[in-house]
Amino acid sequence: MKQAVAIGIVGTGNIFPAYLKTLQRCPRVRIVGVADADAALAQRRAQEAGVPARTLDELLAGEAELILNLTPPLAHHAVGLRVLEAGKHLFTEKPLAANFAHGRALVEAARARGLRIGCAPDTFLGAGAQALRALVDAGTVGTIRHGSGHFMVHGPDDWHPNPAFFYRAGAGPMLDIGVYHVTHLVHALGPVRTLRGSAHVTHARRPIRSGPNAGQVLEVEVPTHLVTLLGFAGGAEVALTTSFDVWRHTHAPIELYGDEGTLIGHDPNTFGGTVRYAVQRGDWQRAPGGRPYHQNSRGIGLIDMALALREGRPHRCSEALALHVLEVLDGAVEAGRSGATLTLTTTCERPAPLAGRLF
Numbered sequence: 001m002k003q004a005v006a007i008g009i010v011g012t013g014n015i016f017p018a019y020l021k022t023l024q025r026c027p028r029v030r031i032v033g034v035a036d037a038d039a040a041l042a043q044r045r046a047q048e049a050g051v052p053a054r055t056l057d058e059l060l061a062g063e064a065e066l067i068l069n070l071t072p073p074l075a076h077h078a079v080g081l082r083v084l085e086a087g088k089h090l091f092t093e094k095p096l097a098a099n100f101a102h103g104r105a106l107v108e109a110a111r112a113r114g115l116r117i118g119c120a121p122d123t124f125l126g127a128g129a130q131a132l133r134a135l136v137d138a139g140t141v142g143t144i145r146h147g148s149g150h151f152m153v154h155g156p157d158d159w160h161p162n163p164a165f166f167y168r169a170g171a172g173p174m175l176d177i178g179v180y181h182v183t184h185l186v187h188a189l190g191p192v193r194t195l196r197g198s199a200h201v202t203h204a205r206r207p208i209r210s211g212p213n214a215g216q217v218l219e220v221e222v223p224t225h226l227v228t229l230l231g232f233a234g235g236a237e238v239a240l241t242t243s244f245d246v247w248r249h250t251h252a253p254i255e256l257y258g259d260e261g262t263l264i265g266h267d268p269n270t271f272g273g274t275v276r277y278a279v280q281r282g283d284w285q286r287a288p289g290g291r292p293y294h295q296n297s298r299g300i301g302l303i304d305m306a307l308a309l310r311e312g313r314p315h316r317c318s319e320a321l322a323l324h325v326l327e328v329l330d331g332a333v334e335a336g337r338s339g340a341t342l343t344l345t346t347t348c349e350r351p352a353p354l355a356g357r358l359f
Helices: 016-023 039-049 054-062 074-087 100-113 127-137 163-167 172-189 300-311 321-339
Strands: 005-010 030-037 066-069 089-092 117-119 146-150 192-200 205-207 215-218 223-234 237-243 254-258 261-265 276-279
Touching: 005 016, 005 054, 016 030, 016 039, 016 300, 030 039, 030 054, 030 163, 030 300, 054 074, 054 089, 066 074, 066 300, 074 089, 074 100, 100 117, 100 321, 117 300, 117 321, 127 254, 127 261, 146 172, 163 215, 172 192, 172 223, 172 237, 172 254, 172 321, 192 321, 205 254, 223 321, 254 300
Parallel strands: 005 030, 005 066, 066 089, 089 117, 146 237
Antiparallel strands: 146 254, 192 223, 205 215, 223 237, 254 261, 261 276
16 A cells, blocks of 8 residues: 555634544545644644644644645635645645635646645535536436526524624635535536626625624625526536525526436535436436445545545646636626626636545
């Protein structure tokens, strides 16, 4: 067996336990230290992982080959640059950066140093998205011409204990959750070429309804209801709605409409779920099962990247995919605000399918 890839983790907040659970199951990687701006939190998380707590400087000066960045989106650019400048490969939580310009700077810095960047979400490596991709690739419903996607909830001011950052630059429903839908759609259909749509700040001020900050009023900096028409290079057009202004709805997360039928995808923020298809007017059928990663497996994209480093192959959660998706997210807001059609400057290859387990 090749030597396990040494991984350091910076940022030990709410998503840390999910990554830790996945990484600890894989003998091909080993965690060598964790760091956080909150030293006490880093110490507690280090004890959970059975590894040392470090400062970021110590982590970057140590043996880690690959750094997992779990800091908030507004810190992704600054922390990512420090990781790359230290000569480490980088895997970061979604999105790649809080805006496209910062994401592009990270990719350029990595390429200049011969380093790799990987980026969440990796839910498209799960059983649900892989089943949908297989149906598309097999031509089960013919050429995909149209589609729809929906992420619509009432915003985190209704349930999150500290929701302010969701309404600041770098967040909002498109960058926070729409990133899952866009990544899954690019995985299934290929890169996006054009964007147009609408974007609204439905309420400029939103009261926090529960938790320790209940009663405080948030100033909203970003659109909270966006309808974006994604024109794919392959010819399909998909209407994606992302919103923090809807209490309930009955729309499927993803539907794809082909010449010979319809595909219905699962929630792209999860790894598993029911994927269905119907050919013409036939009955709905479930996609064939038996694929791995039905449960929460956050971190398998990082593991795939670590294995790819050892095996000399491309990794699936690539910097090209992440940068393209980030341009779509940023562009959706721009196109929605301006009413103009936006032509994207980036592209990417569809990630290779994942038929079996990584380890």
